[in-house]
Structure formats: structure tokens, C-alpha cells
Amino acid sequence: MHRCLVCEIRDQSVCRAIDDEDLVVLAKSSKQLSLPPNTTLIEEGSSATAFFNVTAGTVKLFKSLPDGRRQITGFADVGHFLGLTNAGTYSFGAETVDTVQVCRFMRPQLETLLADYPQFERRLLAEVTDELAEAQEQMLLLGRKTARERVASFLLARMIHRPCQTTGEENRVSLPMTRVDIADYLGLTIETVSRTISALRRDHIITGTDHHGIRVLSPSRLRGLASGQENA
Amino acid sequence: MHRCLVCEIRDQSVCRAIDDEDLVVLAKSSKQLSLPPNTTLIEEGSSATAFFNVTAGTVKLFKSLPDGRRQITGFADVGHFLGLTNAGTYSFGAETVDTVQVCRFMRPQLETLLADYPQFERRLLAEVTDELAEAQEQMLLLGRKTARERVASFLLARMIHRPCQTTGEENRVSLPMTRVDIADYLGLTIETVSRTISALRRDHIITGTDHHGIRVLSPSRLRGLASGQENA
DNA sequence: CGGTGAATTGATAGTTATCAAGTCCGGTGG
DNA sequence: CCACCGGACTTGATAACTATCAATTCACCG
Structure with a gap:
């Protein structure tokens, strides 16, 4: 059946931009994964091939220095997406904190989605804008608190x-x-x-x-x- | 005449998403401003009515704490836009560093642009995604360097x-x-x-x-x- | 050429990191 | 069911880095 149609958190995610009929397409271009704690979703610097939407649990995003120092840049939980980048490689890493469920979209399919559903792109822009505001708040915390x-x-x-x-x-x-x-x-x-x-x-x-x-x-x-x- | 057509930095900005014909519309919905050093472009927390595209000089973006501690979250120079937000108010402030020229779009006109030119939205998404990557790099700097x-x-x-x-x-x-x-x-x-x-x-x-x-x-x-x- | 705000340099203090023991808690096996 | 084990967490003592306070020096501009 069409998994995305019965997705419990659809209205909390970027997928709410897509109507019922088209969700069939979405279901085909995504795959649901269940991951144990401390699983690497994205390796820092690896080539950017996928895009994830968190449907359960918490994922940590981070950047590291060569000597191992690490900065977690955010925690992504239910409804958040991750993996967007303009470069060909991810500039950050991602690991599960607890048991996590994600929907994975491969990049070419994501490109298609973006081209076909302006609403989807609109939602994504809003999400990234929000994340940027959060990042600015975190910079205030890290630099001055x-x-x-x-x-x-x-x-x-x-x-x-x-x-x-x-x-x-x-x-x-x-x-x-x-x-x-x-x-x-x-x-x-x-x-x-x-x-x-x-x-x-x-x-x-x-x-x-x-x-x-x-x-x-x-x-x-x-x-x-x-x-x-x-x-x- | 149609100012945007002769804009020297058009190909460096989000405006490159818009073709020659439509630039006439763009020129009408934007206004160019020249500002001396240390001018407030955006007051932290004020209502979000405008959107700016920097065409010359450098603008600083920042967030503050009630007691005056301040964190500059980034410097925006030629080609960068600023002022996007989902909330009704700006979550950050913006001031000119040196003499700055900006194109100002009022919010309703921006909404129209976004709706009419998917390419413009696409460019904006790419720009915000880049800014987010920069913000993450800066968090690593602030937290761990x-x-x-x-x-x-x-x-x-x-x-x-x-x-x-x-x-x-x-x-x-x-x-x-x-x-x-x-x-x-x-x-x-x-x-x-x-x-x-x-x-x-x-x-x-x-x-x-x-x-x-x-x-x-x-x-x-x-x-x-x-x-x-x-x-x- | 003097005045003024910005930048540099110095002395000291404070917050947080580092190093070092403990303690707690969850899981495992007897 | 309970004791044990190991990793996560807490607490303590000390060190280090950066902030604060204070005094010059510098550079720009009238």
C-alpha cells in the first residue's frame, strides 16, 4: 500500500506540501529505515547522495576538527529533514541518538520532487530559514553565554x-x-x-x-x- | 530606465534567476538605497517588512542579549541577501559596516516574486542552504576552537x-x-x-x-x- | 598639529578545562 | 534474585586560557 498516505507525522514534515494523489509518487521515491542508537546516517565529507526525513527518535548533526574535537550543531527530531547541501559532499555528519526512523530520498528523486512540487520547495525554504534562525541563536549561546x-x-x-x-x-x-x-x-x-x-x-x-x-x-x-x- | 537590467552584480545575486524581460517587474518592486557606515538596516525584533540584497559594501548581522552582549552571526557582502524570516519579526539585527548599497524589496512584493518565479525561490533555497553550512562552520569555531x-x-x-x-x-x-x-x-x-x-x-x-x-x-x-x- | 576614538600592550582575576578519583546505574550471568 | 561488571556520570583539585581592568600608543580627521 501507499505508505506515505498513512504516515502519522506527515502533517509535521515537509511532506505535508504534497497532496494525497501525489503521495503515491513520494512513497515510491522514498524508503523507510529503522536505525539503532549511535548509527551513522551521514559521514562528514562523504558524497551527498541522500536526504532524510526523521519520523521517530532524535538525530545529532555535527562537525569535527582533525584532532577529534566535535561540535554538535543541532538535534533533529520528528518532522525534521536533513541532508540538504549545495556542494557535492556533506559538510557535516549525522548520527542517531536513540532508536530512529527515517524516510530516505535519493538525490535524483529529490531533484525531481523539487522540480515538480513548488509547494515542497516552499516548505523546504521555510524549514531551512527556521534552522538558520536556530543556528544564529546557538551562535549567540556559544559565543557569548x-x-x-x-x-x-x-x-x-x-x-x-x-x-x-x-x-x-x-x-x-x-x-x-x-x-x-x-x-x-x-x-x-x-x-x-x-x-x-x-x-x-x-x-x-x-x-x-x-x-x-x-x-x-x-x-x-x-x-x-x-x-x-x-x-x- | 530599467535599473536592474544594468545592475553590475546581477549575476552574483539571487536576481540572476530572473530573465531580462521580467527584470522590469523586479525594478519596480525594489528600491536602491545608499547607506553610510553604522546605519541600522534591521532592528532586532522589529516587524519583518523588507528584504535586502547587498550590491556594495558589507553588512553585519547580529543577535544580542538584554545586557548588551552581542554576537555577530555573519557579514553579508556583495551579492548576499538578508531579511528572510518565517516569523513576523526579525530574530536578528543588521547594520552597515562601511558605506553600503542595497536593493530593498517590500515583503508583499517579495511574496509575489517567490510565487511567480520558481527559479528565484530555487536560488533563495540554495543561498539559505549555503548560509546554514557557514553557520555550522561558525558554531564549530565558537564552540571548539x-x-x-x-x-x-x-x-x-x-x-x-x-x-x-x-x-x-x-x-x-x-x-x-x-x-x-x-x-x-x-x-x-x-x-x-x-x-x-x-x-x-x-x-x-x-x-x-x-x-x-x-x-x-x-x-x-x-x-x-x-x-x-x-x-x- | 592637536584631539579623539580605536587599537595595542600589560597585570591580574575568573571561568572553564584538565586530570584524577569516586559513585551511580543498567545489564548480564551465576 | 542478587552480585558483579563496565560505562556514564559526578565530584574534587589544579591548571590554563581568556576576560577584565588599566595605561599607553596609534591613526585618522578636523
């Missing part, structure tokens, strides 16, 4: 962006990634991330001992911290 | 991107922006930028005493530094 402000910004962004209301707990934030990933995202070391989270706990701004999930006690104080009011 | 590596990366990028061959000097790099701007772009202080440039001079990697232009003596050592080889 303190460790405490960075961690607060990160937790706040995850609280707002992924309202984890599956559990009964209020303001719960899930952290599927490791401390290494958080550190590489915030431009810090794992020790500084750990110490800073502990400090926020001591200050009763957050709570919870689980390493992969915390609860925000005072969203307003967190918001204050994230925007540079070092008190609150 | 040392001061010396940051300055080396900056000088190298300007050498490669703006081959300043107007003067006879080889490998000349022009720095129209102030030390404050460079510092805010690299996530450093002006003192650290100044000290680092002096150190590169001492190490005979660059030369020149002019504050707004230097000459690279050893591009290869600069390249090594920029990618993390702390020797070279």
Missing part, C-alpha cells in the same frame, strides 16, 4: 520544544542524549555540564535524579538565566 | 572569500570592520583579538601594520592553524 546560561538555555529549549506530557509530571524535560553530546552541543566539557546541572538542582531551579530526564521547578527563573539575568 | 584558531580561521576565510587583488600586494586581506566587530564575530574580546593578531605577526604568519588590512605571508600555516594544527 556563560556555562550556566548555556545549560539553562538548553533545558528551556527542550522544555518548550518537546513538551513531554506523556508522564503525569509537569515541566518534565527528556534528555535522550549523553552528557558528552550535551557538552559537544553547548561547547563545554562533560564535567562542566554535570557541575552546572548539579548547581541548578542545588538552587532548586530543577529537580530529579534521573540522568536522562529532569523536571523544571521554576520555568521563569530558567528563562531569566537563559537570557542572561544571572540572578532569578 | 582556541582564540588563535578562531583568528586564523577568520583571516583565512576572508582571504579565500574576498581575494583582494585590487592592490598589487599578494594575499592581502581587507578588514573593513572594527576590532569590536571582529571580537563579537569570533566570540572573543577586542584585547584577545588584538593580542592574537600581534602574535601571528610575531610568528611571521602575517604582516602589515595597517589596522584595516593585513597580508598573509604563509597561507599554508594559516590553514593549518585554522583546522587545529597548533604548530605549523
Whole structure:
């Protein structure tokens, strides 16, 4: 059957630009993959042959230096696409954080889609524009915020962006990634991330001992911290 | 007459997506402006009413924190556009660095252009994709590079991107922006930028005493530094 | 030629990295 | 079911890099 027609997250992704009839074509030009944690989706510098749409889980995007230093440039979760590039090679790498499902489009087929469905291209432009705005926000964080402000910004962004209301707990934030990933995202070391989270706990701004999930006690104080009011 | 037809940088900008006949329409929907140094083009957070195409000079884009800390997210020079956003307000500010000329499109007219010229949208998508790749490179710089590596990366990028061959000097790099701007772009202080440039001079990697232009003596050592080889 | 803002240089302080133990937690096997 | 194992995380002590504060020096422009 036509897989894309019954896609649960269709309205959250770029695919919403395509109507029911044409989704048949889309289903043929894409393939769904299920990937275990820490799988390489895109190797940095490899030739750009595919394009992915995340339908479940979280993917990390990153760039590295020859000596191994790494900067995670973003986490892509449900509904996000990745793999666009003008050059022939990917300028970044991508790995799964947890178990991930993606739809993969091969490049020639993507080109066809872009040519045939202006709406699809329109959606893509909007998505990339959003990503650029996020990247600018992250540059502000990396260039000008303190460790405490960075961690607060990160937790706040995850609280707002992924309202984890599956559990009964209020303001719960899930952290599927490791401390290494958080550190590489915030431009810090794992020790500084750990110490800073502990400090926020001591200050009763957050709570919870689980390493992969915390609860925000005072969203307003967190918001204050994230925007540079070092008190609150 | 039809200004856009004789535009000297047309083939360097998004306007190259539009053919001669239709440029007449473009000329009507845009307006050319000449602006002195340090003019605000876009106020951070103001409502997004216009879109600009730089035809001469350099514009700085930035984001700020309430207490005044600022991060310059990029410099836009000849051929670059700026002002795209999905939200109703700009998430960033923009100011001229030197004397700048821009073509201004008002938002409704831009929407029309996008709808009528798929090629224009295509070009825009490519441009934004490039900017995103640059932003990711800058995140690597801000999150993981040392001061010396940051300055080396900056000088190298300007050498490669703006081959300043107007003067006879080889490998000349022009720095129209102030030390404050460079510092805010690299996530450093002006003192650290100044000290680092002096150190590169001492190490005979660059030369020149002019504050707004230097000459690279050893591009290869600069390249090594920029990618993390702390020797070279 | 003097004035003024920009840039450089110096001394010191602070934030975060590095190095080094521990502790916690999830998974595995007895 | 419980003990053990190993990786992830936390905590502590110290070091290093860059920021801050302060004083010149430089260069541009009237």
C-alpha cells in the first residue's frame, strides 16, 4: 500500500506540501529505515547522495576538527529533514541518538520532487530559514553565554520544544542524549555540564535524579538565566 | 530606465534567476538605497517588512542579549541577501559596516516574486542552504576552537572569500570592520583579538601594520592553524 | 598639529578545562 | 534474585586560557 498516505507525522514534515494523489509518487521515491542508537546516517565529507526525513527518535548533526574535537550543531527530531547541501559532499555528519526512523530520498528523486512540487520547495525554504534562525541563536549561546546560561538555555529549549506530557509530571524535560553530546552541543566539557546541572538542582531551579530526564521547578527563573539575568 | 537590467552584480545575486524581460517587474518592486557606515538596516525584533540584497559594501548581522552582549552571526557582502524570516519579526539585527548599497524589496512584493518565479525561490533555497553550512562552520569555531584558531580561521576565510587583488600586494586581506566587530564575530574580546593578531605577526604568519588590512605571508600555516594544527 | 576614538600592550582575576578519583546505574550471568 | 561488571556520570583539585581592568600608543580627521 501507499505508505506515505498513512504516515502519522506527515502533517509535521515537509511532506505535508504534497497532496494525497501525489503521495503515491513520494512513497515510491522514498524508503523507510529503522536505525539503532549511535548509527551513522551521514559521514562528514562523504558524497551527498541522500536526504532524510526523521519520523521517530532524535538525530545529532555535527562537525569535527582533525584532532577529534566535535561540535554538535543541532538535534533533529520528528518532522525534521536533513541532508540538504549545495556542494557535492556533506559538510557535516549525522548520527542517531536513540532508536530512529527515517524516510530516505535519493538525490535524483529529490531533484525531481523539487522540480515538480513548488509547494515542497516552499516548505523546504521555510524549514531551512527556521534552522538558520536556530543556528544564529546557538551562535549567540556559544559565543557569548556563560556555562550556566548555556545549560539553562538548553533545558528551556527542550522544555518548550518537546513538551513531554506523556508522564503525569509537569515541566518534565527528556534528555535522550549523553552528557558528552550535551557538552559537544553547548561547547563545554562533560564535567562542566554535570557541575552546572548539579548547581541548578542545588538552587532548586530543577529537580530529579534521573540522568536522562529532569523536571523544571521554576520555568521563569530558567528563562531569566537563559537570557542572561544571572540572578532569578 | 530599467535599473536592474544594468545592475553590475546581477549575476552574483539571487536576481540572476530572473530573465531580462521580467527584470522590469523586479525594478519596480525594489528600491536602491545608499547607506553610510553604522546605519541600522534591521532592528532586532522589529516587524519583518523588507528584504535586502547587498550590491556594495558589507553588512553585519547580529543577535544580542538584554545586557548588551552581542554576537555577530555573519557579514553579508556583495551579492548576499538578508531579511528572510518565517516569523513576523526579525530574530536578528543588521547594520552597515562601511558605506553600503542595497536593493530593498517590500515583503508583499517579495511574496509575489517567490510565487511567480520558481527559479528565484530555487536560488533563495540554495543561498539559505549555503548560509546554514557557514553557520555550522561558525558554531564549530565558537564552540571548539582556541582564540588563535578562531583568528586564523577568520583571516583565512576572508582571504579565500574576498581575494583582494585590487592592490598589487599578494594575499592581502581587507578588514573593513572594527576590532569590536571582529571580537563579537569570533566570540572573543577586542584585547584577545588584538593580542592574537600581534602574535601571528610575531610568528611571521602575517604582516602589515595597517589596522584595516593585513597580508598573509604563509597561507599554508594559516590553514593549518585554522583546522587545529597548533604548530605549523 | 592637536584631539579623539580605536587599537595595542600589560597585570591580574575568573571561568572553564584538565586530570584524577569516586559513585551511580543498567545489564548480564551465576 | 542478587552480585558483579563496565560505562556514564559526578565530584574534587589544579591548571590554563581568556576576560577584565588599566595605561599607553596609534591613526585618522578636523
